[in-house]
Amino acid sequence: MSDPLFAIKQAIDFVEENLQDEIVVADMASAAGYSLFHFVRTFNKVVHHTPYDYLMRRRLSEAADALVSSDRRIIDIALEYCFHSSEVFSRAFKRMFGIQPSQYRTGGFVDPRFAFSPKTLPYLQHINRGDFLAPALIQRDAVTVMGLMTRVAEGRQDIQQLWDSPGMEISNLAELSRYGITTYPGDWVEKGAFYLAAVAMNATDIAGHTLVTRTFPAGDYAAFKHEGSLEDLAYTRDFIYQSWLPKSGRRLAYPLEIECYGENKEDNTPNQVLISIESL
Amino acid sequence: MEPVISQKSEMKLVGMSFFGDPFDTSDTWTEENQIGRLWQRFMGYLQQNANAIKHTAAEKAMYEVHIYHPETFEKGLFEIFVGVRVEQLEAVPVDLLVKNLPASEYAVFTLAGEQIASDWEMIIENWLARESYRRNHPFSYQYYDERFKGLENITESFLDVYLPIEKIEDRSSKK
Numbered sequence: 001m002s003d004p005l006f007a008i009k010q011a012i013d014f015v016e017e018n019l020q021d022e023i024v025v026a027d028m029a030s031a032a033g034y035s036l037f038h039f040v041r042t043f044n045k046v047v048h049h050t051p052y053d054y055l056m057r058r059r060l061s062e063a064a065d066a067l068v069s070s071d072r073r074i075i076d077i078a079l080e081y082c083f084h085s086s087e088v089f090s091r092a093f094k095r096m097f098g099i100q101p102s103q104y105r106t107g108g109f110v111d112p113r114f115a116f117s118p119k120t121l122p123y124l125q126h127i128n129r130g131d132f133l134a135p136a137l138i139q140r141d142a143v144t145v146m147g148l149m150t151r152v153a154e155g156r157q158d159i160q161q162l163w164d165s166p167g168m169e170i171s172n173l174a175e176l177s178r179y180g181i182t183t184y185p186g187d188w189v190e191k192g193a194f195y196l197a198a199v200a201m202n203a204t205d206i207a208g209h210t211l212v213t214r215t216f217p218a219g220d221y222a223a224f225k226h227e228g229s230l231e232d233l234a235y236t237r238d239f240i241y242q243s244w245l246p247k248s249g250r251r252l253a254y255p256l257e258i259e260c261y262g263e264n265k266e267d268n269t270p271n272q273v274l275i276s277i278e279s280l
Numbered sequence: 281m282e283p284v285i286s287q288k289s290e291m292k293l294v295g296m297s298f299f300g301d302p303f304d305t306s307d308t309w310t311e312e313n314q315i316g317r318l319w320q321r322f323m324g325y326l327q328q329n330a331n332a333i334k335h336t337a338a339e340k341a342m343y344e345v346h347i348y349h350p351e352t353f354e355k356g357l358f359e360i361f362v363g364v365r366v367e368q369l370e371a372v373p374v375d376l377l378v379k380n381l382p383a384s385e386y387a388v389f390t391l392a393g394e395q396i397a398s399d400w401e402m403i404i405e406n407w408l409a410r411e412s413y414r415r416n417h418p419f420s421y422q423y424y425d426e427r428f429k430g431l432e433n434i435t436e437s438f439l440d441v442y443l444p445i446e447k448i449e450d451r452s453s454k455k
Binding site for chain 1: 354401
């Protein structure tokens with residue numbers, strides 16, 4: 001029997017080729033070479049979405065892109081992605097993005113955190129590796145941290161430089177818990193998100209003047225274990241925002257993301273990612 | 281795996297059902313799929329209400345029926361029904377449903393061991409594509425009797441799958 005991940009990837013590729021065609025879940029099953037029932041079972045297990053939900057989220061995400069990258073009429077975009085009326089399209093769109101298509105267009109950009117990206121084989125391999133997908137829901141007290149901040153447009157090279165920077169003037173750095181805190185300003189898609197490489201501050205710690213101090217709010221957080229490499233972190237993040245959050249009955253409370261590093265100071269891969277959440 | 285073709289008369293089942301994607305766990309956050317939860321709901325009900333179902337057939341067997349609707353092909357949503365066979369209907373409580381399975385010829389596939397957890401529907405589809413039969417009703421059912429030892433003992437288990445069929449007289453007219 002073929003590897004289920006490869007079979008499911010066939011169905012995913014089929015979806016990508018037919019986003020504007022009237023395909024049904026039974027066609028996705030044929031593309032995978034599975035019976036419909038076995039396909040539905042396997043797809044849910046591997047992708048953590050129902051096949052129909054996957055198809056709808058992909059169509060809506062492409063439609064969202066068309067809304068901001070073109071000035072075609074909304075009804076034309078709706079029809080192009082197989083939504084048979086603007087009412088049906090608006091309802092589905094609002095369910096996924098929280099706002100009407102026209103408001104989304106006014107906003108003027110697609111936030112890649114929340115648009116549903118086509119899932120790749122490395123992504124599927126990553127999320128099927130461990131049990132990190134079910135987060136621990138925790139309450140945290142406010143934490144004050146200090147460290148160095150930069151904008152990260154792409155890649156994480158800049159982040160490693162922060163940790164190694166002579167500006168990181170903390171006398172007992174090696175003894176402190178390390179965090180990486182990402183915040184998302186309104187222009188982050190163009191200019192990058194802010195990343196603060198920081199340690200939890202203690203009154204007794206001696207710090208230099210180059211450091212930024214910030215306090216992160218008390219509240220509810222969802223904590224996801226990260227297993228795998230630094231490159232895989234993007235997949236963990238995709239899963240959190242595109243798959244877990246929309247189905248969790250919760251939303252982001254603050255637009256920030258906390259990476260926690262392990263005890264081993266040589267290890268530059270975070271082992272946990274936290275997002276700040278509240279009930280809908 | 282070759283099926284046995286057998287004629288069966290009409291059957292009345294009493295039980296419970298689920299409609300939706302059986303493997304969508306997003307609203308529950310449990311590992312258990314909806315079919316497992318349906319069985320638990322039904323068995324729990326039987327325990328609490330031992331005499332709720334009257335005229336139960338003299339067999340130690342239970343049925344799991346998969347019913348295909350238009351939304352099955354479009355969205356992957358199935359109706360799953362689990363129940364027991366009764367000789368006649370009497371005072372069925374509001375908690376329970378009745379399914380009338382039609383008299384028909386059935387292709388009976390006996391699944392052994394690991395086959396039970398495999399893509400056996402594909403085996404059936406391939407068989408249908410090969411033989412001069414077609415489905416004549418949009419369902420199939422699984423017959424669980426004492427030969428089924430539970431999923432944890434699947435290697436020693438057997439399960440019969442019944443598919444209602446009719447002969448295609450002229451193969452060229454097959455859809």
